[in-house]
Amino acid sequence: MRNTNQLIHQLKQQLNTLERDALNHDQQLPSQQKKMLQDIERFNSQLFIQQGAQLTPCIQQLKKDIVQLEKQLSLKLDIKIIELSCQRIQDRFTALRRALVTTNINVKTAEQKRANNRARYAKKQQQQHADSGFAWIANNVMKNSHQIYQELNKHLNWATTFEQKIAEMETKLANCHSADKITIQNEILSLHRRLGKCRQAISYIEDRIQMFERPNRNTNR
Template sequence: MNTQQLLKKLTKQLDALREEVIIHDKNLNPWQKKLLQDTERFNNELFIQHGAILFPCITQIHSNICQLEKLIKLKVTKQAIELSCAKIEDRFTAVKRAINSTTTNINIVKQQKANARARYARKSEQAHAETEFDWIASSVMQNSHAIYEELNKHFNWARKIEQKIAKMESNLENCHSTDKIKLQNDILLMHRRLGKCRQAIRYIEDRIQTIERPYQSNNR
């Protein structure tokens, strides 16, 4: 294949890839573009490009082909031309791979953001719990005997609340319609109390683990 045929082949490849990229970019919705706006899709040696839109890559490949044409006119060595062609082919391959992986990249970023939100929610919940149960920390957390007594006390409270809920739900079946709404609200209130009690139990258990961890490490 002579140099003119080579340039014609690369230009034809670029035209076909341009059509694919135009369709790809057109099918992206604003949310997807925003999601990938800070994502690097390529190695910096291949393209200078960020985000979901791939058309800037077409412009850069076009510049590469123009540079190759100049090299041919300067009658550089065959090895230099082959090296330039190899780099252009690498860019073609990279863009095709990026077109096929856009959906995967979107799902990865979505999962990363969801994980970040979940971590933030857990930290917020933990911070809230620590603030809410400060009275436990201030009164019993420095005394290993007292902390287990507090844990047992909350387990007993939780069991009594569960029994009370079960009784109220049993009464609900035979309750007069005029009293049913009030009883349902009372059951809901008891469930909230049970939830708070279980949160306190988890808080105390976490603190027990924190206290006992250094002791366990020293006895290994």
């Protein structure tokens, strides 16, 4: 009886120390690190059901383990069951202590993963720029928002001009001599092609504007 009481006492002392360390760890966590690790699984699921940077929730799970062990001891269950419970508690103690000193490593790993994802995304966007036929826009005017909107307004004005010319030519086509119809029709067709290309450029620039402004929105949150 004395040995079992001593065992529980030692486990509770260890837990009290870990609880102070976990509370201190969580209180000192920068908000950026909390956000960085919010979806990261910190443990094997057989040890703790816990994700994110904060470790205090693990303490509650350990408290339940010790309470369960106390019940097993009071009921004098088979020694193998007791040993398994003790081993599980010690494994969780070890995992939690390790987690307390590896948060910075987890953060750096998450940062590297995010940087790799950004690099892959940027490479994909560059390829899309090259394939779109509008890479010259990205190269010349995607330096700042002022240039982007200038280029958008320029293409919107061109589109309006083309639409007006098409309307004029269609009116002219309706009233021209039959000998001139083919020439006017070809001119209208050419204007429609230029208008279509202009609209594609407008869509392209609008997509780039959304990409340009998205980091700013995330920063302001």
